[in-house]
Amino acid sequence: MKTFKNYFLSALCISVLIACEKEKTNADTEQMSSTKSAVSSGQGGSMAQFAVVNEYLYTVDYKTLHVFLISDPKNPIELEAIDLGVGIETIHPQDGKLFIGTQSGVRIYDISNPRNPVEVSEFQHVTSCDPVVANGNIAVATLRGGTECGGNLNELDVFDISDIENPTMLATQELINPYGVGFSKVNENIIYVCDGYAGLKIYDISNLLAIELIAELPSLEPIDVISSDNNLLIVLTAAGVYQFDATDPLNLVEKSFIPSI
Amino acid sequence: MKKTIGLTTLLFSALAITSCEKNKDKETVEGYKPIYATAEDLNNIEMRKDEPLENPGRIYTYEHYLLVNDESKGIHIYDNSNPANPAEVSFIAIPGNMDFSVRQGVLYADNITDLVIVDISQPASPVYVNKIPHVFPAQQFPDQFGAFECVDPAKGVVIGWEKTTLTDAKCYK
Numbered sequence: 457m458k459t460f461k462n463y464f465l466s467a468l469c470i471s472v473l474i475a476c477e478k479e480k481t482n483a484d485t486e487q488m489s490s491t492k493s494a495v496s497s498g499q500g501g502s503m504a505q506f507a508v509v510n511e512y513l514y515t516v517d518y519k520t521l522h523v524f525l526i527s528d529p530k531n532p533i534e535l536e537a538i539d540l541g542v543g544i545e546t547i548h549p550q551d552g553k554l555f556i557g558t559q560s561g562v563r564i565y566d567i568s569n570p571r572n573p574v575e576v577s578e579f580q581h582v583t584s585c586d587p588v589v590a591n592g593n594i595a596v597a598t599l600r601g602g603t604e605c606g607g608n609l610n611e612l613d614v615f616d617i618s619d620i621e622n623p624t625m626l627a628t629q630e631l632i633n634p635y636g637v638g639f640s641k642v643n644e645n646i647i648y649v650c651d652g653y654a655g656l657k658i659y660d661i662s663n664l665l666a667i668e669l670i671a672e673l674p675s676l677e678p679i680d681v682i683s684s685d686n687n688l689l690i691v692l693t694a695a696g697v698y699q700f701d702a703t704d705p706l707n708l709v710e711k712s713f714i715p716s717i
Numbered sequence: 718m719k720k721t722i723g724l725t726t727l728l729f730s731a732l733a734i735t736s737c738e739k740n741k742d743k744e745t746v747e748g749y750k751p752i753y754a755t756a757e758d759l760n761n762i763e764m765r766k767d768e769p770l771e772n773p774g775r776i777y778t779y780e781h782y783l784l785v786n787d788e789s790k791g792i793h794i795y796d797n798s799n800p801a802n803p804a805e806v807s808f809i810a811i812p813g814n815m816d817f818s819v820r821q822g823v824l825y826a827d828n829i830t831d832l833v834i835v836d837i838s839q840p841a842s843p844v845y846v847n848k849i850p851h852v853f854p855a856q857q858f859p860d861q862f863g864a865f866e867c868v869d870p871a872k873g874v875v876i877g878w879e880k881t882t883l884t885d886a887k888c889y890k
Contacts, residue, residue: 496779496780496820496821497779497818497819497820497821498777498778498780498784498818498819498820499777499779500775500776500777500818501775501776501777504775504777504816505815505816505827506816506817506818506825506826506827507818508818508819508820508825513818513820513825515816515827515832515853517853517854518854519854520853520854522852524825524832526820526823526825529820529821529822529823530823530834530846530847531847532825532832532834532849534832534849534852537852606862682776682777686800688800690776690778690783692773692775693773694772694773696770697770697773697785699783699797699800699801699803701800711800712800712802712803714770714785714803715770716769716770716772716773717769717770717771
């Protein structure tokens with residue numbers, strides 16, 4: 457009887473604790489929505505290992521996903537350090553999800569509770585490096601093989617993520633030396649693929665079953681891209697940073713170049 | 718990359734030829750050795766200007782600014798209100814920096830094992846705020862596969878790797 461009583465008491469304590477925790481989360485959510493309009497955060501490329509989503513900063517190192525609360529901007533608090541195993545490379549937030557590129561595949565985490573990312577699915581592939589980005593129901597990843605990454609496959613993969621728990625691969629294209637990838641902000645059916653020494657490649661993905669290489673800039677050695685709101689395409693290369701007017705996403709007009717020494 | 722493989726093959730061939738004469742314990746191989754920094758070096762976060770871009774590693778846009786990470790060195794901030802003529806307004810020297818994000822005028826960046834907080838609400842005059850020490854793991858191995866000189870924590874914290882010829886390498890990735 458005594459044991460039973462103890463169990464009962466413990467259960468009661470736990471439920472009280474849970475209730476308090478819940479209240480705290482609700483308060484945070486409220487605070488978040490009230491300050492959201494005044495908030496500005498930046499935009500990174502597909503190779504990023506840092507990502508800001510509302511009042512949270514997510515970072516990945518080679519094995520850990522960190523969650524920081526940055527509601528008090530100058531006093532971040534580390535909330536979680538989640539062990540993801542080795543070979544973690546990139547992080548990309550979209551629509552309440554984190555897309556994490558790893559050396560063995562792409563993992564999708566749900567952050568509806570921003571403090572507690574929960575894995576919803578994974579698409580595995582051969583060992584390689586692979587940044588991943590998403591837009592609406594489409595995710596694209598590049599796979600790079602070679603000495604730094606393992607494996608020997610170099611390709612672009614396009615996934616349907618409308619059923620987030622069961623992503624399916626729709627298309628694949630062979631590449632040579634792939635790095636970052638990004639959707640055009642001007643036309644979401646256009647993606648920019650950094651194929652390293654093989655140049656910048658522009659694909660039309662309006663027909664997902666027959667994606668098409670429609671333009672390329674072979675003279676660049678691109679590593680990553682950002683398509684920004686003001687119709688700019690910023691291209692990172694080992695030689696420096698290019699900026700193009702991408703109003704016509706297929707006809708990039710160079711505006712400036714910051715050379716590296 | 719091909720060059721590396723070629724050189725490695727060459728080294729191995731050379732090794733195969735000479736190994737008959739030499740002591741096996743003194744085998745040499747191409748690999749990487751750690752670059753160490755002391756705790757003091759790591760804390761050396763400085764605000765500068767007119768710093769040349771050496772090895773651009775990440776790009777980032779924030780309002781009308783373009784931020785570019787210079788691998789292991791820090792972050793350049795360019796005023797990009799005219800994309801035809803981006804102008805560097807400041808450089809934040811952060812030892813070992815590889816990545817960062819910005820929200821509400823505050824920059825968060827990695828500084829080897831620490832998270833650094835810098836106020837960039839006036840991008841031409843960034844102000845160091847604080848850091849959270851020991852949140853990220855210290856580097857234990859290089860990005861590349863192959864031989865490397867094992868890390869000795871007594872020598873400091875690893876901030877990078879340099880290519881070298883290793884004698885009797887004990888660590889492999």
